[in-house]
Amino acid sequence: MPTTAISYYIVKKHSLSSIEQKLDYLQRFATEKTKKQTVNTLVKKKYNDTDDNYIDKHLETLVFLKNEIAALEKNIANDAFTNKTSAQKRLSFLLGTENKLLFSESSILSYNNIQETVETLKHHVEVDSENITTILSAIEGLSLDNTPIPPNKPQLIITDFSITKQHKPGRQETFDLSLNLLKREYS
Numbered sequence: 001m002p003t004t005a006i007s008y009y010i011v012k013k014h015s016l017s018s019i020e021q022k023l024d025y026l027q028r029f030a031t032e033k034t035k036k037q038t039v040n041t042l043v044k045k046k047y048n049d050t051d052d053n054y055i056d057k058h059l060e061t062l063v064f065l066k067n068e069i070a071a072l073e074k075n076i077a078n079d080a081f082t083n084k085t086s087a088q089k090r091l092s093f094l095l096g097t098e099n100k101l102l103f104s105e106s107s108i109l110s111y112n113n114i115q116e117t118v119e120t121l122k123h124h125v126e127v128d129s130e131n132i133t134t135i136l137s138a139i140e141g142l143s144l145d146n147t148p149i150p151p152n153k154p155q156l157i158i159t160d161f162s163i164t165k166q167h168k169p170g171r172q173e174t175f176d177l178s179l180n181l182l183k184r185e186y187s
Helices: 002-046 054-059 066-077 084-095 129-140
Strands: 103-111 114-121 125-127 155-166 174-186
Touching (some): 066 084, 129 155, 129 174
Antiparallel strands (some): 114 174, 155 174
């Protein structure tokens, strides 16, 4: 009989311990879920009223290498400058679509009032360090260079980012930039 009582006590104690562990797990799970829901609610609220054309208006309109553009324009206007054809060709490249951020929407997924669009850069662009700061400020929504951030920015997540330093004698330090984005919109 005493063995049965001890066995009963051990089984009962083990059961209580197991129940306590499960309750502790459920409490931690509920706390984490509440935290995640709070974060999700704040993110949805922050990105609730976004501009569908933010990328078109605020990224694809950026002009890069402004100092070089100004120098080229000054040289071309100078009658004594002899290398006008090369300078005009370079200026045309810098001001044309070949050196603009142009994104294409490559896939759109919708679920639970969220739409995600993969934005793929169509071609590399040539930029300087100041341009990289401006681009990242507009994407991240943080003023890294005291430039005001445009309103109604959607959630933009950089999924691919690559810069390669260019080695071109006689030019300012430039980089070849490539990036892809995930644009997330909430409804």
